[in-house]
Amino acid sequence: MEEIEGKPSARKRTAKAHAAGLDPARAPSIARTDSRLEIKTEGKAALRIHVGDCRPLLREIPECRGRAVDLIFADPPFNWSVPYDRWEDNLPHNEYLDFTYEWVGLCCDALRPGGALWVNIPDDWAAEIVLFLKKRGLAMVNWCIWHYRFGQNNKSRFISSKVHVLYFVKGGGTHTWNPFDIAEASDRATTYGDKRTLSKKDGMPAGMRVPMDVWYGPNLGRVQGNNKERRSRHHNQLPEAYLERVVLSTSNPGDLVVDPFLGSGTTGVVAHALGRRFIGTEFSAENAASAFERIQAGPTRPLGLPNTTGSAIFKVRKALSIATP
Ligand SMILES: C[S@@+](CC[C@H](N)C(=O)[O-])C[C@H]1O[C@@H](n2cnc3c(N)ncnc32)[C@H](O)[C@@H]1O
Numbered sequence: 001m002e003e004i005e006g007k008p009s010a011r012k013r014t015a016k017a018h019a020a021g022l023d024p025a026r027a028p029s030i031a032r033t034d035s036r037l038e039i040k041t042e043g044k045a046a047l048r049i050h051v052g053d054c055r056p057l058l059r060e061i062p063e064c065r066g067r068a069v070d071l072i073f074a075d076p077p078f079n080w081s082v083p084y085d086r087w088e089d090n091l092p093h094n095e096y097l098d099f100t101y102e103w104v105g106l107c108c109d110a111l112r113p114g115g116a117l118w119v120n121i122p123d124d125w126a127a128e129i130v131l132f133l134k135k136r137g138l139a140m141v142n143w144c145i146w147h148y149r150f151g152q153n154n155k156s157r158f159i160s161s162k163v164h165v166l167y168f169v170k171g172g173g174t175h176t177w178n179p180f181d182i183a184e185a186s187d188r189a190t191t192y193g194d195k196r197t198l199s200k201k202d203g204m205p206a207g208m209r210v211p212m213d214v215w216y217g218p219n220l221g222r223v224q225g226n227n228k229e230r231r232s233r234h235h236n237q238l239p240e241a242y243l244e245r246v247v248l249s250t251s252n253p254g255d256l257v258v259d260p261f262l263g264s265g266t267t268g269v270v271a272h273a274l275g276r277r278f279i280g281t282e283f284s285a286e287n288a289a290s291a292f293e294r295i296q297a298g299p300t301r302p303l304g305l306p307n308t309t310g311s312a313i314f315k316v317r318k319a320l321s322i323a324t325p
Pocket of ligand 1: 053055077078085086234235238260263264265267282287
């Protein structure tokens with residue numbers, strides 16, 4: 001039996017939202033609101049979205065205060081002057097770094113021992129976040145790259161075609177890692193016809209392996225134009241296939257997943273559809289409402305299916321047929 005609670009507050013851009021001595025016309029700081037959207041199942045929060053600045057919210061949300069979060073995925077504003085609905089995305093360099101260290105630190109606090117933290121971040125800030133997390137004692141598991149090729153023209157330097165996908169784990173507890181749930185057909189199977197891949201010695205199904213740390217391929221491009229995942233009025237929306245990989249590999253059904261920068265709700269869509277509990281925070285009430293609706297509508301294609309076509313980028317020399325595991 002599901003019950004829906006709360007409504008997002010009306011649009012407001014108050015002095016309070018831009019407090020803390022920064023230029024109120026530009027600099028977002030503390031935006032407090034009690035507004036939230038929630039679906040409960042048997043008294044438990046199956047899905048909850050808090051509207052406001054993630055920093056005070058991460059300090060207050062009971063599951064975060066109680067260090068009970070299994071997986072956090074964060075795709076923050078990059079300070080690239082993106083016209084987000086509410087957030088002003090052009091802080092002075094040092095203020096952006098202070099903002100970053102604050103929310104990253106709060107994410108570290110909110111994780112349970114053994115929990116996973118993923119951060120989607122461009123070249124500009126990746127190194128600073130990696131050093132910060134190492135100093136906080138988290139262990140880097142992978143520094144992945146999300147590679148895309150569409151819509152990035154530039155003549156003045158090499159064309160940007162990637163974002164960093166940082167995957168860290170907090171120590172002191174059991175870490176969740178589900179290699180079988182994200183396995184894909186190996187290049188040996190899809191491209192080179194190498195039969196050794198059909199008798200794997202590492203326990204993986206025949207012809208399958210864990211994806212590599214550079215992510216690209218079908219359903220993993222940028223969400224633009226007439227892509228059927230596209231939500232209007234949202235910026236920098238991530239593909240569902242990206243979050244599918246994150247959620248399946250580092251959480252289990254029933255686990256709690258948190259996204260402090262919910263945007264169009266991609267993390268929530270995937271987590272909810274895969275049976276995880278989910279809490280998101282989002283600065284814009286409109287984005288939060290739209291994400292809430294999208295999460296309830298569900299993903300654009302079925303999730304969790306084995307990928308037997310792989311992601312090889314070379315011409316097929318000789319393909320083997322892979323049985324569905
Ligand atoms: C890059 S977008 C996230 C996109 C999201 N991953 C998706 O797939 O749709 C960043 C989002 O964070 C929100 N935001 C920016 N600053 C915030 C803050 N301090 N607290 C909460 N949300 C914030 C913006 O309004 C925007 O919707």
